[in-house]
Amino acid sequence: MKKKKELKISRRTVMKGALAAGAMMSAGSIPSKLFAGEYNIPDPLKPLPTTGGNMRWIDSGDMKGVFWKKLFPEYAASRGITIEYDGLPWKEINKIVPIAIRNGTVHDVFQLPLGMDPGVAVAEGWVQPWDDYIENIDEWLAAFPSGVYLPGVNQFNGKTYGTCLTANKRTGTCLLYSEKYMSEAGYDPQAGRMTYSEIRDAAKKITKNGNGQYYGWIIGGNQVNRWEDVVHTFGQVGGAHSGRGGFTNRHINFQNGKFQIASDQYMEAVELLLQLKSDGSAFPGVMSMNAPQARALMPQGAAGMIFQGPWCIGVWGRDAPDWKYGIASEPVPDGKEAQPLYIAEGGSNTFWLSANSTMGPFAGDLIRFMGTEQGQIYWAQTVGAADPAVNPDAVAKAGLTGPSAQALSMFAENILVGPNPIVRNKDVGVVAAKSRVPDPSLALVIQGLYTGQLKGVEAQLKDCNQRYEDALDKAVEEARADGANVTRDDWVFPNWDVYSNYGAEKYQEL
Amino acid sequence: MHKKPLSKQIYDARWCYLFVLPCSILTGMFVIYPIGMSWYFSLLDWSGFTKEAKFIGLQNYYEAVNDEFFWDAFIRSFIFMFGTVPVKIVLGFIIAVFLNNQVLKLAPFFRTVIFMPVVTAIAIIGIVMTFVFSPFNGPANKFLMSTNLTSAPIDFLGNPDTVLPTVMGVYVWKWLGITMMYWLAALQTVPQDVYDAAKIDGAEGYRLWIHIILPIVLPFAIVIILVEAVGALNVFPLIETMTAGGPFFSSEVMEIYIFRTAFVTDSGTMPRLGYACAAGVFWGVAVLFITVLQGLWMRRTRRI
Numbered sequence: 105m106k107k108k109k110e111l112k113i114s115r116r117t118v119m120k121g122a123l124a125a126g127a128m129m130s131a132g133s134i135p136s137k138l139f140a141g142e143y144n145i146p147d148p149l150k151p152l153p154t155t156g157g158n159m160r161w162i163d164s165g166d167m168k169g170v171f172w173k174k175l176f177p178e179y180a181a182s183r184g185i186t187i188e189y190d191g192l193p194w195k196e197i198n199k200i201v202p203i204a205i206r207n208g209t210v211h212d213v214f215q216l217p218l219g220m221d222p223g224v225a226v227a228e229g230w231v232q233p234w235d236d237y238i239e240n241i242d243e244w245l246a247a248f249p250s251g252v253y254l255p256g257v258n259q260f261n262g263k264t265y266g267t268c269l270t271a272n273k274r275t276g277t278c279l280l281y282s283e284k285y286m287s288e289a290g291y292d293p294q295a296g297r298m299t300y301s302e303i304r305d306a307a308k309k310i311t312k313n314g315n316g317q318y319y320g321w322i323i324g325g326n327q328v329n330r331w332e333d334v335v336h337t338f339g340q341v342g343g344a345h346s347g348r349g350g351f352t353n354r355h356i357n358f359q360n361g362k363f364q365i366a367s368d369q370y371m372e373a374v375e376l377l378l379q380l381k382s383d384g385s386a387f388p389g390v391m392s393m394n395a396p397q398a399r400a401l402m403p404q405g406a407a408g409m410i411f412q413g414p415w416c417i418g419v420w421g422r423d424a425p426d427w428k429y430g431i432a433s434e435p436v437p438d439g440k441e442a443q444p445l446y447i448a449e450g451g452s453n454t455f456w457l458s459a460n461s462t463m464g465p466f467a468g469d470l471i472r473f474m475g476t477e478q479g480q481i482y483w484a485q486t487v488g489a490a491d492p493a494v495n496p497d498a499v500a501k502a503g504l505t506g507p508s509a510q511a512l513s514m515f516a517e518n519i520l521v522g523p524n525p526i527v528r529n530k531d532v533g534v535v536a537a538k539s540r541v542p543d544p545s546l547a548l549v550i551q552g553l554y555t556g557q558l559k560g561v562e563a564q565l566k567d568c569n570q571r572y573e574d575a576l577d578k579a580v581e582e583a584r585a586d587g588a589n590v591t592r593d594d595w596v597f598p599n600w601d602v603y604s605n606y607g608a609e610k611y612q613e614l
Numbered sequence: 615m616h617k618k619p620l621s622k623q624i625y626d627a628r629w630c631y632l633f634v635l636p637c638s639i640l641t642g643m644f645v646i647y648p649i650g651m652s653w654y655f656s657l658l659d660w661s662g663f664t665k666e667a668k669f670i671g672l673q674n675y676y677e678a679v680n681d682e683f684f685w686d687a688f689i690r691s692f693i694f695m696f697g698t699v700p701v702k703i704v705l706g707f708i709i710a711v712f713l714n715n716q717v718l719k720l721a722p723f724f725r726t727v728i729f730m731p732v733v734t735a736i737a738i739i740g741i742v743m744t745f746v747f748s749p750f751n752g753p754a755n756k757f758l759m760s761t762n763l764t765s766a767p768i769d770f771l772g773n774p775d776t777v778l779p780t781v782m783g784v785y786v787w788k789w790l791g792i793t794m795m796y797w798l799a800a801l802q803t804v805p806q807d808v809y810d811a812a813k814i815d816g817a818e819g820y821r822l823w824i825h826i827i828l829p830i831v832l833p834f835a836i837v838i839i840l841v842e843a844v845g846a847l848n849v850f851p852l853i854e855t856m857t858a859g860g861p862f863f864s865s866e867v868m869e870i871y872i873f874r875t876a877f878v879t880d881s882g883t884m885p886r887l888g889y890a891c892a893a894g895v896f897w898g899v900a901v902l903f904i905t906v907l908q909g910l911w912m913r914r915t916r917r918i
Contacts, residue, residue, distance in 0.1 A: 198877065199877050202662070202663055202877060202885060203877075205663050206662060206663040224664060228663075228664050228665055325772065325861070326771075326772065326857070326858065326860050326861060328860070387750065388749040388750065388766065388767050388769055389748055389749030389750050389767065389769045389772055390769075390772065391769055391771070391772025391773065391860070391861045392744065392747070392748065392749070392769055392770070392771035392772035392857070392861075393748075393772075401750065406750060537664075540886070543681075543683055544683075544862070544863075548862055548863075551860070551861055551862050552861075552862035555772075555773070555774050555861045555862050555864075556774075557774050557861075557862045557864070558862070
C-alpha cells in the first residue's frame with residue numbers, strides 16, 4: 105500500500121510564514137486581491153492601521169443599502185475590519201441620529217437628520233473633516249462636477265466635512281404605473297406628459313376595471329412628507345417656481361423671496377389629490393400605510409399609479425422582476441406647459457464622519473474609492489437612478505438601460521440648478537439652525553385636508569403660507585440677534601432666470 | 615426622657631442607613647435626577663443636543679398652554695383613559711369571577727390565553743395590528759366583508775373617526791389579562807367561610823356578589839383603578855407603532871406630542887427638548903394630581 109504523503113511543516117517553514125505575515129502587516133496593508141469578489145477594490149493609497157476594528161455606518165438605506173450590503177463584506181475582508189451597517193428610513197434616522205449624538209454613540213459614518221443644518225453639526229463638534237483620511241483630497245475633489253462641494257454646504261473652514269457620492273438631480277414624485285392597467289384604461293404616459301384631467305380619468309377607469317380588486321392610485325399617506333413632496337413638485341411643474349431642500353429653501357420663490365404655498369399651482373395640486381379621493385380612485389387605506397408599504401403593493405396589482413421616486417425601480421426589479429411598469433414625468437395642470445424643477449447646488453446623501461470615530465482611515469479610504477470613476481460605476485450599476493452617481497462619465501459607462509436610464513434622462517431634461525441662499529450668504533445656515541417648521545406643517549395640512557379634518561383648501565393653504573412666512577421671519581430675527589448678518593433679502597435673487605441653471609457667475613452678479 | 619442628638623441617632627442606626635444607601639443612590643440617579651433635570655430643561659430654549667441653550671423662564675409653559683395641539687393631545691389622553699379603564703375593569707372583573715370558579719376545569723387554560731397578549735412585546739403587537747386592521751386584505755376587514763357587516767373595507771387606522779377607538783380596543787385586549795389577574799388576586803383574598811356563611815343566609819347569585827363579595831374587594835378595586843388609570847396614560851409604544859399619532863393628530867396623545875416635539879419630525883423641524891420637557895412636566899403634574907385625587911378617594915372608601 106502506497107504510503108500517503110504527509111504534510112510536513114518544519115519549524116523553519118512556520119517561522120518563514122510568520123515573518124512574511126509580519127512583514128505584510130508591518131507594511132500596513134493586506135492586498136485586496138487576496139479577496140476575490142464582485143468588486144475590484146484597489147489597495148489603499150497609504151498604509152491603514154493594522155489594529156482592525158468595527159466601523160458602524162448608518163444611512164437612509166433603500167438602494168444604497170442594497171449596494172453597501174454587497175460591497176461592505178468585500179471591503180471589510182480586504183482591510184481586516186468588520187462593518188456594521190444600518191440602513192433605515194428617514195423617519196428612523198431623524199430619531200436615532202439625534203439621540204445617538206446626544207449620548208455619544210453615533211455611528212462612525214452617518215447622515216444628518218433631514219432639515220438639520222450641517223453648519224450646526226460642524227460648530228457643535230459632532231463631526232470631523234475628511235481631509236486627514238482621504239489621501240490627496242484636493243485631487244480627489246477636483247474629479248467631481250463643479251457645484252457638488254461648496255463652502256457652507258459640505259465644506260467649512262476650508263475643510264471638507266461632508267462627502268457626497270450621489271447627485272441630487274432627481275425627483276421623488278415621478279408617475280410610476282402598471283403598464284397593464286394603464287393600457288387597459290386607454291392611456292400611454294410614454295406618449296407625453298399626462299394632464300391632471302387625464303390622471304384623474306385614468307384613475308377612474310382603472311378603478312372601474314378593478315371592480316374592487318384594484319384601484320387607480322395609491323400613496324403612503326401616513327408618511328406625511330409624501331403629501332408635501334407631491335404637492336411641492338406638482339406645484340413646481342405647474343409653474344410655482346421654488347426651491348428644494350430644507351425649510352429655508354423649500355417652497356420659496358427666489359424671485360421674490362416669498363413662500364409659494366398659497367399659490368394657485370399648489371392649490372391645483374391639492375385639489376387633484378382630493379379629487380382622486382372623491383372619485384373613489386384612491387386605494388382604500390392609504391392613510392394607514394407608509395411609502396414603502398404603498399410601493400410594495402404596486403407589483404401585487406393593488407393599484408395602477410403611484411407618485412414615487414426612482415428608488416422604486418431597484419426594489420421592484422429585485423422583488424418583482426416580471427412585473428411590467430413604466431415611469432414618466434409628473435403630470436401637468438390642464439392647458440399648461442410643464443415648468444422646470446429646481447435643485448440646490450451640492451450633492452445628495454452627504455456622509456459625515458463622527459468626531460468620536462477612530463475608524464476615519466478606513467472610512468476615508470472607502471469614500472475615496474467610491475468617489476473614483478470605478479467606484480462610481482459600481483455604484484451606478486447597482487443603485488441606478490434611485491440615487492444617481494454624481495460622476496456623469498461613470499453613469500454613462502455603467503451601461504444603464506430600461507427604467508433607470510429613462511429616469512435619468514427625464515431628470516436631466518426636467519431639472520435645473522436653482523439659487524441657494526446659503527451659497528450666497530453662509531449666515532443663512534444660522535437661520536436654518538433657528539428655524540422651526542410651524543405646526544401644522546404643510547405636509548400635515550394636506551393630510552388633514554385629505555382626511556377631511558380640515559376644510560377649505562384655499563383658506564388652509566393661505567394660513568399655512570402665513571405660518572411659514574412668520575416662522576422664517578422669526579428665525580431670521582433670532583439669527584440677527586445672535587449676530588448673523590442676514591436679512592430676508594438674502595432669499596431674493598432678482599437675476600434668476602427660471603429657465604436656466606443658476607451658477608457661480610450668477611452669484612457674482614448679485 | 616432625654617432625647618438623643620440627631621448625629622447620635624444616625625450613628626446608632628448606621629447599618630440601616632448603609633443598607634438604604636444603594637437604593638437611595640439608584641433612586642437619585644434614575645428618578646430624582648431626571649425629574650429635576652426635566653424641570654430645569656423646561657426653562658430653556660434648547661434643541662437638546664446643541665451647546666446653545668438659552669434660559670427663557672416659563673415661556674415654554676406659556677407656549678404649551680396656548681397651543682391647541684397640546685390641549686387636543688391632553689384631552690385625547692383622558693379620552694383614552696376614560697374609554698379604556700372602565701371597560702378593562704368591568705370586563706376583567708367578569709372574567710375573573712368566572713375563572714375564579716374552582717368547578718371550571720379549563721380555568722387555567724383560559725387564564726393563560728387571556729394573559730398571553732400581556733407578555734407579548736407591545737411593539738410587535740402594534741405592528742401586527744396594523745396588518746390586522748389593514749383595509750386591503752386585513753383579516754378584520756375580510757371578516758366584516760365576508761359576513762356582510764360592511765360593504766366596503768373600513769380604514770380603521772386611517773380614518774380619524776375610527777382610529778382612536780381601534781387603538782383603544784387593541785389596548786384593552788393587550789392588557790386585559792393583567793386586570794384579570796389583579797381581580798383574581800383580589801377575589802382569592804375572600805375567605806371560603808364568607809361564601810359558605812352567605813349561602814347559609816340565603817345570599818346567592820348577584821346578591822352574593824353585590825352585597826357580600828364586592829364590598830370586600832372594593833379597596834382592591836380602588837388600587838386596580840389607580841394602576842389602570844396611570845397605565846392608560848402611558849401608551850406611547852402602542853400608539854407610536856400603530857399610528858404615530860395620525861392621521862392628522864387624530865390619535866396623538868400627550869406622550870406622542872412630547873415625543874414629536876422632542877425629536878426631529880418628518881417635516882424636518884429642529885427638535886425642542888426644552889419645550890417637550892415643559893409639556894412633560896405639565897403632563898406629569900396633571901397625572902400626579904389625578905393620582906392624589908384617587909389616593910384621597912381610596913382613603914375615604916377605606917374609612918367607609
